Amino acid sequence: MKWQMAGILSVAFVACGAFGAQAQVPQQAPVATQAASSAPPSHVAVVDVGYIFKNHNRFKVAMDKMKDEVMAAENTLKTERDRITGLMEQIKSYGVGTPDYKKLEAEIAKAQGDFNVTAQLQKKDFMDREAKVYLQVYTEVEKAVEAFARQHGIAIVHRIDGDPIDGSDRNQILRGITKPIVYVEPGVDITGDVLKMLNASPVAAGTPAAQPRTR
Numbered sequence: 001m002k003w004q005m006a007g008i009l010s011v012a013f014v015a016c017g018a019f020g021a022q023a024q025v026p027q028q029a030p031v032a033t034q035a036a037s038s039a040p041p042s043h044v045a046v047v048d049v050g051y052i053f054k055n056h057n058r059f060k061v062a063m064d065k066m067k068d069e070v071m072a073a074e075n076t077l078k079t080e081r082d083r084i085t086g087l088m089e090q091i092k093s094y095g096v097g098t099p100d101y102k103k104l105e106a107e108i109a110k111a112q113g114d115f116n117v118t119a120q121l122q123k124k125d126f127m128d129r130e131a132k133v134y135l136q137v138y139t140e141v142e143k144a145v146e147a148f149a150r151q152h153g154i155a156i157v158h159r160i161d162g163d164p165i166d167g168s169d170r171n172q173i174l175r176g177i178t179k180p181i182v183y184v185e186p187g188v189d190i191t192g193d194v195l196k197m198l199n200a201s202p203v204a205a206g207t208p209a210a211q212p213r214t215r
Contacts, residue, residue, distance in 0.1 A: 043188075057199045059133065070126055154190075
């Protein structure tokens with residue numbers, strides 16, 4: 001019986017070494033190290049991209065700057081719109097068909113046309129710039145997720161939406177019940193780690209720190 005127990009204990013120690021535990025048998029350590037280093041990634045993790053965008057320092061700075069530019073452009077358009085409104089009030093004092101009426105009518109038509117073109121061009125410009133900022137930040141998120149996954153042996157990173165569901169909003173309820181992932185173990189959520197990597201970038205120096213991730 002003693003020899004049988006010794007054999008069982010020896011097998012148990014070897015098995016522990018194969019899984020990367022502290023090997024009790026010295027000759028098994030090199031084998032375990034080699035197996036761990038050559039094993040392909042097998043872990044699964046999740047990341048909340050929406051949360052990262054909301055707390056990405058440089059993204060928030062870029063969006064705030066663009067918001068100020070949009071407001072400035074809208075104020076300029078408002079000034080021109082008010083001028084056109086004044087011309088439309090002024091034309092009422094002229095007789096229809098008179099030279100002054102026709103002249104002012106042509107000026108109003110030209111001003112309205114220029115206003116519409118300017119407004120459309122500015123809207124397109126801001127939308128294009130906004131899209132480029134989103135793409136740049138999302139590319140950074142992808143690279144950070146890849147780097148973190150490679151470092152920690154993660155094979156797949158699923159995207160999740162951690163925003164709470166408003167029970168009074170039908171669209172949010174539908175969004176919640178159609179989520180592809182129903183449950184996430186907190187330990188596999190790498191959102192905070194990825195956000196820390198992104199905000200720690202030298203480019204983000206001097207920007208406000210992101211708030212801790214909460215659910």
